Amino acid sequence: MRKIALDVGDKTIGVALSDELGITAYGLTTIERVGIRKDAGKVIDLIKEYDCDTVVVGLPLKLDGTDSPQTEKVREFKTMLENKMRSVAMGGIPIVWQDERFSTLEAQKVLIEADVSRKKRKEVIDKQAATIIMESYLNSL
Secondary structure (H helix, E strand, C coil): CEEEEEEECCCEEEEEEECCCCCCEEEEEEEECCCHHHHHHHHHHHHHHCCEEEEEEEECECCCCCECHHHHHHHHHHHHHHHHHHHCCCCCCCEEEEECCCHHHHHHHHHHHCCCCHHHHHHHHHHHHHHHHHHHHHHHC
Protein backbone atom coordinates (compact mmCIF):
# COMPACT_ATOMS: atom_id res chain seq x y z
CA MET A 1 0.00 0.00 0.00
CA ARG A 2 1.03 3.58 -0.56
CA LYS A 3 2.03 6.18 1.98
CA ILE A 4 1.17 9.86 1.71
CA ALA A 5 3.41 12.71 2.91
CA LEU A 6 2.34 16.26 3.75
CA ASP A 7 4.32 19.49 3.90
CA VAL A 8 1.83 21.67 5.77
CA GLY A 9 2.28 25.41 5.31
CA ASP A 10 0.14 28.47 5.94
CA LYS A 11 -0.93 28.90 2.32
CA THR A 12 -0.48 25.45 0.81
CA ILE A 13 -0.01 21.78 1.64
CA GLY A 14 2.48 19.91 -0.50
CA VAL A 15 1.50 16.28 -1.08
CA ALA A 16 3.68 13.35 -2.12
CA LEU A 17 3.07 9.62 -2.42
CA SER A 18 5.19 6.50 -2.20
CA ASP A 19 4.96 3.76 -4.76
CA GLU A 20 3.05 0.65 -3.69
CA LEU A 21 6.25 -1.09 -2.56
CA GLY A 22 7.34 1.84 -0.39
CA ILE A 23 10.60 2.33 -2.28
CA THR A 24 10.24 5.59 -4.19
CA ALA A 25 8.47 8.90 -3.64
CA TYR A 26 6.95 11.35 -6.07
CA GLY A 27 5.19 14.68 -5.77
CA LEU A 28 1.45 14.48 -6.30
CA THR A 29 -0.13 17.91 -5.87
CA THR A 30 -0.31 21.12 -3.89
CA ILE A 31 -3.48 21.89 -1.95
CA GLU A 32 -4.37 25.57 -1.62
CA ARG A 33 -5.33 26.19 2.02
CA VAL A 34 -8.91 27.42 2.56
CA GLY A 35 -9.62 26.31 6.13
CA ILE A 36 -8.34 23.59 8.44
CA ARG A 37 -11.50 21.43 8.22
CA LYS A 38 -11.78 21.59 4.42
CA ASP A 39 -8.03 21.09 4.03
CA ALA A 40 -8.16 17.96 6.20
CA GLY A 41 -11.11 16.75 4.13
CA LYS A 42 -9.10 17.14 0.91
CA VAL A 43 -6.26 15.12 2.43
CA ILE A 44 -8.72 12.38 3.46
CA ASP A 45 -10.04 12.28 -0.12
CA LEU A 46 -6.47 11.70 -1.37
CA ILE A 47 -5.84 9.00 1.27
CA LYS A 48 -8.95 7.17 0.04
CA GLU A 49 -8.24 7.72 -3.66
CA TYR A 50 -4.69 6.35 -3.43
CA ASP A 51 -5.46 3.70 -0.79
CA CYS A 52 -2.80 4.94 1.65
CA ASP A 53 -1.95 3.03 4.83
CA THR A 54 0.21 5.71 6.49
CA VAL A 55 0.18 9.51 6.63
CA VAL A 56 3.58 11.17 7.09
CA VAL A 57 3.47 14.77 8.28
CA GLY A 58 6.56 16.96 8.13
CA LEU A 59 7.34 18.43 11.56
CA PRO A 60 8.90 21.90 11.21
CA LEU A 61 11.43 22.13 14.03
CA LYS A 62 14.12 24.74 14.58
CA LEU A 63 17.70 23.71 13.83
CA ASP A 64 18.28 23.02 17.55
CA GLY A 65 15.34 20.60 17.61
CA THR A 66 12.91 22.84 19.48
CA ASP A 67 9.48 23.90 18.25
CA SER A 68 9.26 26.64 15.64
CA PRO A 69 6.35 29.07 15.29
CA GLN A 70 4.96 26.84 12.53
CA THR A 71 5.18 23.70 14.68
CA GLU A 72 2.02 24.44 16.68
CA LYS A 73 0.03 25.11 13.50
CA VAL A 74 1.13 21.79 12.04
CA ARG A 75 0.28 19.98 15.29
CA GLU A 76 -3.22 21.52 15.15
CA PHE A 77 -3.63 20.34 11.55
CA LYS A 78 -2.54 16.81 12.52
CA THR A 79 -5.09 16.78 15.36
CA MET A 80 -7.86 17.95 13.03
CA LEU A 81 -6.88 15.30 10.47
CA GLU A 82 -6.90 12.57 13.15
CA ASN A 83 -10.35 13.66 14.35
CA LYS A 84 -11.82 13.77 10.84
CA MET A 85 -10.28 10.38 10.01
CA ARG A 86 -11.89 8.85 13.10
CA SER A 87 -15.26 10.31 12.09
CA VAL A 88 -15.09 8.57 8.69
CA ALA A 89 -13.87 5.21 10.08
CA MET A 90 -10.25 5.75 9.02
CA GLY A 91 -8.89 6.04 12.55
CA GLY A 92 -6.73 2.95 12.13
CA ILE A 93 -4.43 4.66 9.63
CA PRO A 94 -1.39 5.95 11.52
CA ILE A 95 -0.25 9.55 11.21
CA VAL A 96 3.48 9.82 11.90
CA TRP A 97 5.89 12.73 12.23
CA GLN A 98 8.95 13.17 10.03
CA ASP A 99 11.58 15.80 10.77
CA GLU A 100 11.44 18.33 7.94
CA ARG A 101 14.09 20.82 9.05
CA PHE A 102 15.87 20.90 5.71
CA SER A 103 13.14 19.75 3.31
CA THR A 104 12.35 23.13 1.74
CA LEU A 105 16.03 24.00 1.44
CA GLU A 106 16.74 20.64 -0.20
CA ALA A 107 13.74 21.10 -2.49
CA GLN A 108 15.04 24.52 -3.58
CA LYS A 109 18.43 23.00 -4.32
CA VAL A 110 16.97 20.14 -6.37
CA LEU A 111 14.81 22.52 -8.41
CA ILE A 112 17.68 24.96 -9.03
CA GLU A 113 19.96 22.12 -10.12
CA ALA A 114 17.19 20.99 -12.50
CA ASP A 115 17.23 24.52 -13.96
CA VAL A 116 13.59 25.16 -13.01
CA SER A 117 12.64 28.82 -13.44
CA ARG A 118 12.05 30.93 -10.34
CA LYS A 119 8.33 31.26 -11.16
CA LYS A 120 7.90 27.52 -11.66
CA ARG A 121 9.90 26.76 -8.47
CA LYS A 122 7.42 28.81 -6.48
CA GLU A 123 4.58 26.70 -7.90
CA VAL A 124 6.14 23.31 -7.11
CA ILE A 125 8.35 23.89 -4.04
CA ASP A 126 5.81 22.51 -1.53
CA LYS A 127 5.18 19.38 -3.58
CA GLN A 128 8.95 18.85 -3.86
CA ALA A 129 9.38 19.40 -0.10
CA ALA A 130 6.68 16.75 0.54
CA THR A 131 8.60 14.40 -1.75
CA ILE A 132 11.76 14.93 0.32
CA ILE A 133 9.77 14.31 3.54
CA MET A 134 8.50 11.04 2.04
CA GLU A 135 11.99 10.00 0.90
CA SER A 136 13.36 10.67 4.39
CA TYR A 137 10.58 8.61 5.93
CA LEU A 138 11.07 5.70 3.52
CA ASN A 139 14.83 5.75 4.16
CA SER A 140 14.20 5.56 7.91
CA LEU A 141 12.19 2.33 7.59
